[in-house]
Amino acid sequence: MSEFLAWIREWFGVDLSGYSLIRSGKKRIRLLTKEAAGFDVKDVIRGVYLAKKAPYGYIISVEGSYIIGREALRHVVELSEEEFRRWMKGEDIVVELPERGVYLVKFGPVFAGSGYYNGEVLHNLVPKSRTVEP
Amino acid sequence: MSDGIPEGLIKPEFERRYRKLLGEEYDILLSFMARKPTPSIRLNPMKVDPGWLVAKLEESGWVLEPIPWYEYGYRVRKGPERLGNTEWHQLGLYYVQEAASMIPPVALSPSPGERVLDLAASPGSKTTQLSEMMRHEGVLVANDVTPDRVDALIANIQRMGSINVIVTLSDGRRAPQFFGEEKFDKVLLDAPCSSLGEVRRSWGALARWSPKSINKIAKLQLSLAKAAYRVLKKGGVMVYSTCTLEPKENEWVVYNLLKLGAVLEEPQLEGLRWRPGLERWMDWEFGSELRKTMRIYPQDNDTIGFFVGLLRKPM
Ligand SMILES: C[S@@+](CC[C@H](N)C(=O)[O-])C[C@H]1O[C@@H](n2cnc3c(N)ncnc32)[C@H](O)[C@@H]1O
DSSP, X not given: OHHHHHHHHHHHOOOOTTSEEEEXXXXXXXXXXXXXXXXXXXXXXXXXXXXEEETTEEXXXXXXXXXXXXXXXXXXXXXXXXXXXXHTTTOOEEOOOSSSEEEEEEETTEEEEEEEEOSSEEEEOSOGGGSOOO | OOSSOOTTOSOHHHHHHHHHHHGGGHHHHHHHHTSOOOOEEEEOTTTSOHHHHHHHHHHTTOEEEEOTTSTTEEEEEEOOSXXXXXXXXXXXXXEEOOGGGGHHHHHHOOOTTOEEEESSOTTOHHHHHHHHHTTTOSEEEEEESOHHHHHHHHHHHHHHTOTTEEEEEOOGGGHHHHHOTTOEEEEEEEOOOOOGGGGGTOTHHHHHOOHHHHHHHHHHHHHHHHHHHHTEEEEEEEXXXXXXXXXXXXXXXXXXXXXXXXXXXXXOXXXXXXXXXXXXXXXXXXXXXXXXXXXXXXXXXXXXXXXXEEEEOOO
C-alpha cells in the first residue's frame, strides 16, 4: 500500500492520507472514509474500487479519477467535447502529452477515468461496463 | 405497456377492496396505473455541480422539470430513450430513480456524521441518495438478503462513488443479532412488498395480487420492521416505506410498531401532495395517530404509489 501511496504522491502530487485504503485481492485497491473503515461489522465489501496494479503504474477507476483528479497537480488530460464523447464510447484518443504513463481524463469539471499514454495514443482504460453503447 | 389495463387482470376482490379504499377515485387510480410515469433522475452533487450538469443536459435538448421534494431530483420531460446509456449516467453523475422513490430518504433526512442503516437496500437507489445527503460523512450500512441483488447494489455504490457505505449480506429479520441492539441513529426499511404502486411500470404486481400473498408479505414486513426498530438507538428515527397501497402492508405494520412504543412524526416534504394514513381498515382500528403516515397516490403527483411512515424511538 505504501508503494501505491508513494506513486500517487509522486505521479499526481496527491496525498490520500485523509482516506482509508484497503487491498482487495492481489492487485486491486479500494478507498473509503476512515469512519466507514473503523465501523465494526461483518461486511461483503466497503467503499469503492479505486485502482489496479498494471505494468506501467496503476489503472485508476472512474471514481478514483474524481477523488485524485480534483487535487492532481499533473498528468491530467483535458479532452474536447468531441473527444470526450468518443472516449466514453471506449475509443483510444490521439493526443500529444509530455511523457508516457497514466493520465486522468477530464472534460470540463467532470472526470472520466484514466488512460495510458504510450507516446502516441491515450489508451482507454475505462471498463466496458462504464462506457456508452453505440 | 399500452393505455388501459388488460381485460381480466383485475381480480373482483381487488376491485371491491380498492373501491372501498378510494371511493370515487378508484377509476382515476386505475387510469393512472395504466400509464407509464414520466422518467426522472437524481443528480449526484458529490460528483458534479448540479447547475453545470443541468445546463449541459438542456444544451443537448433535454427538458427537465425540478421535483419539488428533493433538490437534486428532476423529471425528464424530453431526453434520450435510454437514460441509463449516456456519458453522464455512466460516470455516476445521475441515477435513474422514480420521483416517489426519492421521498423516503428525504423523510429520514440523515445528517453528515450519523450512523445510518438501510436494511433492504438493493439495488441501492435510496442507499446512494442517503450517502449523498450525508455528504459522504458518517457511516451508512447497506444490507440486503439476496446475493444477486447485492451485486447490483455494489455496482451502483461504485458508480455513484458512495465512499462511506459498507455493504452487508444478511436476513434483516435477524438485524439485532447481526448488528447489535440500538446501533444506529437512523434506519430506513424500504420493505419488500406486493409492489402495487409499481403497476405503472409493469403489470406483474396486479397479476400476482391476492389477499393470501399480501398476508404473507405483511408478516415478513412486520418481522423486518420490528428488527429495524430494535437496532435503532433511543431517540433515533426510522422510516418504514413501501411501494404499495395495501393497508395490511402499511398502516398495519406501523400500528404494530406503535405497540412497541414507537412514536409517529409527520414527515416534512415540500410540494408533495399526500393523503393521511388510514385510521381503520377492515377489522382493524389503527387510531388517529396513523394519519401522520403518508399515502402517496399515483394521481396526486404523477408518480408510482408509495407509503411512508416516520417513527421515533423515545429516549
Ligand atoms: C423494495 S426493494 C428495496 C429497494 C431499495 N431500497 C432501493 O431503493 O433501491 C426490497 C428489497 O428487500 C430485500 N429483502 C427481501 N427480504 C429481505 C430480508 N429478509 N432481509 C433483508 N432484505 C430483504 C429484497 O432483496 C429487495 O432488494
